[in-house]
Amino acid sequence: MNNQETWLISLSIGPVQDFISAALRTRDLWFGSHMLSEVSKAAAREINKHEAAELIFPAVDKNSKELEENSPLNVANRIVVEMSGNENTVKEIIGAGKGAAKQKLSYLIEQAKSKLPIPIRKKIWNIQAKPDDLLELYGTAVRIKDENYPKAWKHLSRLNSARKNSRDFKPQLNDPEEDVLYGLPKSSLDGRRETVLPENLSKQVRRRLRMGDGEQLDVMGLVKRLAGGELNELNPSAKLQFTPTTRIAIDPWLRKTIKEDKEKAKARLANICEKLEKFVGLDSGLVTRVKGNQKNGCNEGIYDALPFDAALLYQGVLDEAIRKSREEKRFKEKEILKELRKDIMEGAWNPCPYYALLLADGDHMGRLIKAAQDKDHHKKISNCLSEFARSVPETARKEEYRAHCIYAGGDDVLLMAPLDTVLPLANKLRTDFTEKLQKVADDLDEKAPTFSVGIVVAHMQTPIGRVRRLVKQAESLAKGSDTESPRNALAIIVDPRSGAEMPFRAKWKRDPNQKQDDGDDDQNEQKSPVEELNELAQLYRTEQLPTGFGYELRQIDQLVHDMKEKEKAGEIAKLEMQRILNRKNQGGGDKEISQGTKDTVLDHAKNKDSFSEVCQEHLIARWLGAHGEERG
Amino acid sequence: MKDDTNNSTAYLFEPKSPLVFRTGRPFDQAGDPVSLDFPLPSTLAGACRTAIGDMKGWNFAEKVQELKDTPVHGPLAALISEDGATEPLFPKPADAMYVREDKKEEHSPEEKMKTSILQLQPQLDLVKQDTWSDLPGDLTPVGLASKEELAGKPYKKGANWWDEKNLTEWLLGKGLPGKQPEKLGWSGPQQELRTHVQLESSTLSAATGQLFQTNNLSFSPKQREEKDGWNTEQYGLLARLPDDNLKNQSTLFRRIGGEGRIARVERKDNGWPGINPDLEEKLKGSNAIRLILATPALFTHGWKPGWIKETSEGLIGSPPGFLKITLQLKAFVTPRWEPVSGWDLVRNSQDVDKGKAEKKGPGAARAVRRMVPAGAVYWFEVIAGQEHLPELWLQPISDDEQDRNDGYGLALPGIWKKQ
DSSP: OTTSOEEEEEEEEEOHIIIIIOOSSHHHHHHHHHHHHHHHHHHHHHHHHSTTEEEEESOOOTTOSTTSTTOSOOOOSEEEEEEESOHHHHHHHHHHHHHHHHHHHHHHHHHHHHTOSSOOOHHHHHHHOOHHHHOEEEEEEEEEOTTOHHHHHHHHHHHHHHHHHBOOOOOSSOGGGGGGGTTOOBOTTTSSSBOOSOSSOOHHHHHHTTOOTTOOOOHHHHHHHHTTTHHHHHSTTOTTSOOOHHHHHHHHHHHHHHHHOHHHHHHHHHHHHHHHHHHHHHTOSSOOBOOOSBOTTSSOBTTTTSOBOOGGGSHHHHHHHHHHHHHTTOHHHHHHHHHHHHHHHSSOOOOOOEEEEEEEEESSHHHHHHHOOSHHHHHHHHHHHHHHHHHHHHHHHSTTTOOEEEEEETTEEEEEEOTTTHHHHHHHHHHHHHHHHHHHHHHTTOOOOOEEEEEEEEETTSOHHHHHHHHHHHHHHHHTTTSSSOSSEEEEEEEOSSSOOEEEEEESSOOTTSOOSSSOOOGGGOOOHHHHHHHHHHHHHTTSSOTTHHHHHHHHHHHHHTOSOHHHHHHHHHHHHHHHHHHOBOTTSSOBOOHHHHHHHHHHHHTOSSHHHHHHHHHHHHHHHHHSOOOO | OOOOTTOOOEEEEEESSOBBOBOSSOOOTTSOOOBOSSOOHHHHHHHHHHHHHHHHTOOHHHHHHHHHTSOOEEEEEEEEOTTSOEEEEEEOOTTEEEEEEOOOTTSOHHHHTOEEEEEOEEOGGGGSTTEEEOOSTTOOOEEOOGGGOOSEEEOOOSOSEEEHHHHHHHHTTOOOTTOOGGGGEEOOOEEEEEEEEEEOTTTOSEEEEEEEEEEEEEOSOOBOTTOSSBOOOEEEEEEEOTTOTTTTOOEEEEEOSBTTOEEEEEEETTOSOOOOHHHHHHHHTOSEEEEEESSOBOOTBTTBOTTEEEETTEEEEOOTTOTTOEEEEEEEEBOOOEEEOOEESSHHHHHHHTTSSSSOOSOEEOOOEEEBOTTOEEEEEEEEOGGGGGGGTTOBOOSSHHHHHTTTTBEEEEEOOOO
16 A cells, blocks of 8 residues: 555444334344445445455455445445545545445335335336435545544544534435326325335235235335245245244243143144144245354254244234134135133143343443544454354343344344343343444443343334334433433333333443442442343332332322422332331232342342332332243 | 515414324224424415415315415424413524534543534535545535534534524624533424224224224423423414515414314514614625525425536626625525425316316325425525525425415525634
């Protein structure tokens, strides 16, 4: 790179919202993330071909296969490159990256189009299917002067955020042409563009596309539903098919049932599977096969005990399906559904309809990235992050977690997990994250970044868009930017089907300078919030604590909230709690609460910053105790 | 179009229950109920015009054009105190950035909680030879000054609506040193999810398993941050009718938004904010200004107003109705575009008359147009007409006349203090 200028280039690819947040089904969420990563990857691949360019984020070598299509590497939506040349080379490289990103999106759009089972509104399709309009691509570059890489990096970061502040967008169409868009419903995913679906779409087609009665889709919506299928044909063991929320929700119950009586449960499941298989054959759209999330190197899926979408195994959904099939006169279907109903009504059958969505993000990453002195440091950080991201799907699908990763790239993770494994999984991910980044942090004389995890516990029928918004809230609750002690925390929001949301936040580790009641300052002995929650949940599950306890605590909290002397208020609340513990009996009986239970409850309360946290923890623990199966 | 700027009468819409302002997404049972964060100008214009039509006893089919020609400006938000006094609130300008300092763990809680309000500015040092960006035209990137280079994280909890005093300081280019983001005004209406039961039309009883949800915007008092009780303030919407067409009505109860929700409408003399005299004076001598959008705007070229032309001298033009003012665009900041469509009650019947449609129906959905959201900021150099700049105060600068009549693109002129 001698005798030439050296530049740092950044290319940002978006809009993240259109790709990811606009989602009604889990597939939208999952394929949207996958698509954004593939589009970014295409840009990185093209840039990597340019001999003057050296990729820093993602740190990939010239001849590496990591940037091949559908490789396990997820590419974040910002690519950073060092290159030698002049301003023209800069334009050339950014132009090449942008071109490749657009081409990839065009390819996915064409792929979706070729699979359309129905004629669409061609004019509207042609108006929308323009990668130029669908993508937001921002390119910036800064020359590295006097070999001062950190200074150039800082300058580039500033320029890049400044560039993104000025969002130059064009109108979809010019005024006189707007007529063709007139009178059309808008996409159900985000309402930002018109539908491309024809009027009076038959119920059968709607069911095949797994669309609700009033649902409408624009081009991006259809791409999310239809593109990508060929990946499975090319690579039958590809773990690309996505697991429906219902299959994740039913998992704990299924495991427990099988554990209790393996033979009986197996026979019963075989019977049920046989019926579900018939629906797949009928192409009814009622049931899909679940074959994704396979273990590496084999064709065995972790959901093979019931390799189907489990919606029909919930009585409410099943009854609704029976009603619809009767209404729409699909008699064959109705018969099978009724038989299925008999099967599940026989004996105990009460799976919990809740699952967890987890969104996590590394803390203080900016600090670490800023501390880097040269590109090798950045590449190291990039490599550590990739290594972590690559490990996430594997970790998630382990037998002890049985979760399905939707997206893991850089320091971001989004995954779905059964209710009984999500907390231990969260704990595992945060220790993995810090461990993976420890070395590079040591090199830079910085603390290893911590990990903030947001979890939302949602009903399987809650629209995924809402669940996604809530999990974003949970993540930001974990980040705790308005608390005294931000980041390095776990936050949970339980979103019950009936009733108000329940939030909860706890630090993974208390801050060293945070005051403690008991002189117990040995950080090593401190329990993780996961252990503490599980402990309380277990007390509720086994009825050693009465279900109303958390609500009584909340009443006290509301009473003492208005008190000006906060410390006194805390003391009073804790004494009140003690009094209630002494007065109350165990759940459903006249037995007193045991001393051990009392000690545990009081012990937990000691470590909380405020009494509100104590109540929140009890309310969440009660809920988890009532709904979550004990981990079998 | 200029109007009688002396008319500062405002109409206050005080919601009597949470209001429903849906997005263009189809409403169905399995759908995800999403609400707009704040009503659009055309919604408020519609509510005002219906009130005018009702008051005058007009036949709406005959008087459509007359009503559409009636200008309505708004909505601004309004704070309603216990004694009924109202204060206008303005959307947070996009050139204001809330930051919480990123202090290491060993700092005291007070230091760690420190938040501030930084100002984004066109950064000339980012357009020197050693940098390149794909920003269109010769525009300047807008960001933080080098010395303010983020020592913290963007802070999301601050006010989304500012009171008049803070806004004026901001427009004067004084910044808001020492202020806390939460204390600048109002966080905005709360989203409130409600679950409903579908009724069986034959029996009028609840249909089994047929639940659906709506998202509402609550303008009611909320619990105080300090948790020692409830605020007494209510919030509402403020509209200005330049021709004051509801003059003879004292108090009205009108529907606004979806689901037939009601707001009490009250005429407020001098309720519409006028320009601050200091700002007025300063603008008259300014050769560099900012225009901040108080309501979302609709421009022919998307982010770029149609009245700004590409010339050999740069991006130059005069806001519609202000031909004496000539401005040159230098920089802009806009959040992501937002869609607006709405329901056309008129065109369907016109189509029948023209033989395009078979029968008169309940109207049709309009096409999506892309709005520049409220709060967006445009930086200009003033080529001519400094003395007229104060006249731009809360006047619409959208391209199309109908959009201006509907209140899209009300502008707030402010000083641009170049670094």
